[in-house]
Amino acid sequence: DAGVIQSPRHEVTEMGQEVTLRCKPISGHNSLFWYRQTMMRGLELLIYFNNNVPIDDSGMPEDRFSAKMPNASFSTLKIQPSEPRDSAVYFCASSLGGRGAGELFFGEGSRLTVL
Amino acid sequence: GENVEQHPSTLSVQEGDSAVIKCTYSDSASNYFPWYKQELGKGPQLIIDIRSNVGEKKDQRIAVTLNKTAKHFSLHITETQPEDSAVYFCAANSGGSYIPTFGRGTSLIVHP
Numbered sequence: 001d002a003g004v005i006q007s008p009r010h011e012v013t014e015m016g017q018e019v020t021l022r023c024k025p026i027s028g029h030n031s032l033f034w035y036r037q038t039m040m041r042g043l044e045l046l047i048y049f050n051n052n053v054p055i056d057d058s059g060m061p062e063d064r065f066s067a068k069m070p071n072a073s074f075s076t077l078k079i080q081p082s083e084p085r086d087s088a089v090y091f092c093a094s095s096l097g098g099r100g101a102g103e104l105f106f107g108e109g110s111r112l113t114v115l
Numbered sequence: 116g117e118n119v120e121q122h123p124s125t126l127s128v129q130e131g132d133s134a135v136i137k138c139t140y141s142d143s144a145s146n147y148f149p150w151y152k153q154e155l156g157k158g159p160q161l162i163i164d165i166r167s168n169v170g171e172k173k174d175q176r177i178a179v180t181l182n183k184t185a186k187h188f189s190l191h192i193t194e195t196q197p198e199d200s201a202v203y204f205c206a207a208n209s210g211g212s213y214i215p216t217f218g219r220g221t222s223l224i225v226h227p
Contacts, residue, residue, distance in 0.1 A: 004158075031213055042219040043159075043204065056214060091158050101147035101208035104215065106158030 004107035006092050012113045018080040021110045024073055025094030033104060034067055034077050035091040043091075049075065050097060082114045117142040117209050121218025129226050134195050136221045138205035139187040147208040148181060148188045149215065152201045159204055163190070195225045 005024040013019055025032050034046040048056040052069045060067070064083070069075040079086055089111050093104040118141040128134050140148075146167040151159035165172045165179045165188065172179050176195075181188040188207075192199055202222050206215035 033214070043217040045214060048214055050213065093158070095213065097213055101213055101215065103149065103161045103164065104151075104159075106151075106160065108156070108158050 004092055004094055004105050006090075006107035006110050008110055009108065010111045010113075012115065013082055014115050015083055016081045017114075018078065019082045019086075019112060019114075021077040021090050021092075021112070023075045023077070023092030023107060025075070025092070026105055027073065029094035029096055029105070030072070031095040031097040032069060032075050033093040033095075034075070035093065035106075037089045037091060037109070038087075046077070046090075079112075082112075084114045087112055087114050117145060117207055117216040119205060119207050119216050119218045121205050121221060123221060124219065125222045125224070127224045127226065128195055130195060130197060132195055134192045134199070134223055134225075136190045136203055136205070136223070137187060138189070138207075138218050139185075140207040140216075141186065142207070142209045143183075143186065145207040145209050147215075148179070149206050149208075150177075150179060150190050151204045151206065151217075153204065153220070154201045162203075192223075195223075197225050197227050199223060200225045 007022045032049040036044045045059045047067045049069045067077045089109045091109045093106045095104050121138045149164035152162045153159040176193050178191045202220045204220050205218040208215050
């Protein structure tokens with residue numbers, strides 16, 4: 001299996017621009033997570049989907065952030081407009097679910113720099 | 116909600132020594148405790164996990180212990196090697212939740 005695939009791996013943009021991060025979870029996994037990692041705050045959960053439905057979005061910083069999962073094999077995280085404080089590594093992870101808590105499989109991350 | 120504290124934030128050891136990383140959690144309903152290793156430029160990867168019905172679990176050079184009464188769990192790495200150098204995260208899942216709460220991470224440096 002190819003694992004969780006994220007794109008782009010690196011993104012440099014200017015303040016005010018729209019940023020879209022993409023994720024393809026592992027086939028057959030029904031749970032998907034978006035995390036943000038910074039030195040200051042560590043790994044923060046942004047949003048959690050189960051069977052393509054957003055279950056917990058309490059970690060989404062503000063209205064500038066939005067996430068979608070139109071089908072079981074694709075999810076996006078959008079930031080509009082972007083700000084310098086959004087600079088971080090964004091991880092997507094998927095898990096099998098179904099029998100309680102279990103292993104999360106992380107992608108390699110998308111490193112975002114907002115100038 | 117769950118709160119996970121992890122110590123130390125940085126750990127430096129000589130090759131061949133043992134390393135211990137400790138975590139505490141707040142929610143007594145938590146029942147799943149995974150440990151992840153994150154190498155530079157990569158995403159975290161599960162290395163070992165333990166459930167609340169078990170007190171200890173071992174896999175070659177790594178082991179995890181769980182003390183439910185005290186609400187703490189630890190990662191033990193024996194005979195450390197330079198390739199063990201990475202950031203290690205503990206996590207805890209509240210009972211019935213699919214969402215882990217992560218600790219802040221420990222940067223382990225193994226000197227040859």
